[in-house]
Amino acid sequence: MSLQAPWRLTAAEALPLLREDKLTVTDYVKSLLERVQARDPEVKAWVWIEPSLILQQAKELDGLSASERGPLFGLPIAVKDVILTKDMPTQYNSRLYESETPIAIDANCIITLRAQGALIFGKTSTTEFASSKQGNWHQNLTRNARDSKRTPGGSSSGSGAAVGDYQVPIALGTQTGGSIVRPASFNGGYGFKPTHGAISREGLAQWSPSLDTLGFFGRSVDDFEVLAAAFRLNDAEVASSEAFKLQGAKIGFCKTHNWPKAGQGTIDAMAKAQKILTAHGAQVDDVELPGDFSRVLDWHADVLVGEGQTSFLGQYLLDKDKLHESIQGYVDNSRKLTHRQLLDAYDNVARLRPAFDELARNYDIIITPSVVDEAPLGLENTGDMSFCSMWTILHVPAINLVGFEGANGLPIGLTAVGPRYTDRKLLRVAKAIGDVFEAEGGWVADPL
């Protein structure tokens, strides 16, 4: 160990210490619990956390012999409260599910994590059923880890804030529009949304099955390597055995048709990123998306509405008055979306997926905005998803990279994307780029 408090460790730093008994799981979680106690009355990232359950799990893990210790041995993981955990309640920030009683089943991703030695730490706040309309909270208005007057982003609000605030090294989130990448950017951390379908969604709240994707928050790209191995993410093609080098790399910059929405912080971050990468010898090109891509955000909106109509029918019939009016509106189809329009959205986006993959294969990686700008002031509105939605519906892996700062001294991330099922390659390249962004961009994932 070192003089550093354990709560400051990233997952990739903590795991070897835990495995080699240089840090006990119990000491690690005690340190994290101290951080939670000190900070969470301000941040309010957690909707359910029980120290005695954490310490009990830690004790059991500490009792395992070296051969019984899985690859995630002792790793504390926060879980967005739309994911089933057999020993903790799951409440979806919904008045329909207010309960202290756990639903006695783990989501498939939780089974996978526990089977490899992870310690499920607690449940983090979400907007209602992970949807993203303003005021879509009936409890627990989480605050940004960097500025308590600002939103942490949503819908994975607590996961983004808890990791950004060092209360836990890793958190699970879900992304249907921009619910991982946006809170990662707002709280100054890394966020990784893998290829759609690469991780089981059994046991997650269902809003839009064509879009809902499980992903992660961490404070280093190395952390995601660990999780990618745990979930056995595999690329479509065998990776090159050569190490990735920025010198001579081909990097695309894609402003997207949404660029007019970009604020000064994001405009500056994109320009600075381009300069940094060029200075390191990368070939940087602007990526122009064909005209059809200008319609992707509309198709994304249609899929959200069309699938929301189906997904929330049960809860609506149970007691519609307990649902936020935006969710009632999906079931009532207040937007008058027809299934003809939904099918058009499906078929058009399905056509663009291989087209984007082909385009993206011309680059080692594509850099694109994560957010409009810094986290806005206020807590009710969790921000704008429009720079993220395209990557979600194209099903491609996306990672928020840390590195830049806005006018108010708050973090601004950029997103790296690649073709579908290039998750491992994306992480490898993102690691190199993230390192230079952190070194030269003005913001680091570990500011303390």
Added chain:
Amino acid sequence: MSLQAPWRLTAAEALPLLREDKLTVTDYVKSLLERVQARDPEVKAWVWIEPSLILQQAKELDGLSASERGPLFGLPIAVKDVILTKDMPTQYNSRLYESETPIAIDANCIITLRAQGALIFGKTSTTEFASSKQGNWHQNLTRNARDSKRTPGGSSSGSGAAVGDYQVPIALGTQTGGSIVRPASFNGGYGFKPTHGAISREGLAQWSPSLDTLGFFGRSVDDFEVLAAAFRLNDAEVASSEAFKLQGAKIGFCKTHNWPKAGQGTIDAMAKAQKILTAHGAQVDDVELPGDFSRVLDWHADVLVGEGQTSFLGQYLLDKDKLHESIQGYVDNSRKLTHRQLLDAYDNVARLRPAFDELARNYDIIITPSVVDEAPLGLENTGDMSFCSMWTILHVPAINLVGFEGANGLPIGLTAVGPRYTDRKLLRVAKAIGDVFEAEGGWVADPL
């Protein structure tokens, strides 16, 4: 009422009697329970059924005033044991989930049914996690409702047999390959797989999210009209207000590229169906699918394997020795499928979906085989899904129509399909066609 025993009623027949107090829910379920008691020691459709719980629900429903009675008031529904029910265990026919303890949550479809007055009757047998390999059972070898030496089909084995055997009017099933249409055909009942995505899959076992579809077993097409209304199924286009008439209707017959597999029973059924419809004045044309469609079954197989690899990772890590070797094989990727092949399957099928819709819009309905032939002898192998898989992966609504008989006097169904999101139109046309098939084909859904 009549002299007919209540257990013989279809859902559409029972509902008005229940609503108008001509039959109490208690008397209805008592009659069904007598049927279960008399027949299920032979058929073995149920894996969990508790008369006291059924009678308790019936008593509560009978206590409701007329205004409190929902559209499904008192309707007993069997539930395939891969669907979560808060008051009954869910065991997936898996050694990992052997338990008498319910997981305290209802699947979204169960919430929807209960909220409208349905009575959840019990859990019906399935192959392990609804997969369809030979010998994929560790308990409860269900028998065909018509011949106990034969398979009821799978994976919705108990649901198909229970409805075919009059033990319950309606059962829920799931279809990933042919798991609704095949058992419906084998047990001589109707089976309806709606458009993929039209009903929430939250709370269903996940094998292949691109394919898994909730659907129904019943003994009349009218029963599915009731359920389609309960789940608010809506078509892509507004339906014509004219009543459907066979005279002058345009009906396609599609043998598919799989036709060489058809046995004599299915060959004869297709020929007889064509004659009957022609005699009623319909214009009957052969539908030739373009060459690309010959590869759909291979793509379907790739998606099953590729998504199975992700879906069963948790259970595999928990205790792989408790999984059937075919499921272990998915996670081990024993077929060496690459994600490149999986993406090719996704993109090719996505291209064919609108192409099939366009082709199918030339007809009022398309008739195609449901099965290779009658239910085969033996219980370990639940039969061949290959005539159903294409419609599952094309996401189109499909309904098994009753009407024909094979060499051993056992039922053979035919499938009616239409474009995506034409479920309501399909039911309307299928009703008319099913009526003439039952009248003139040689098999009726209500043979007793």
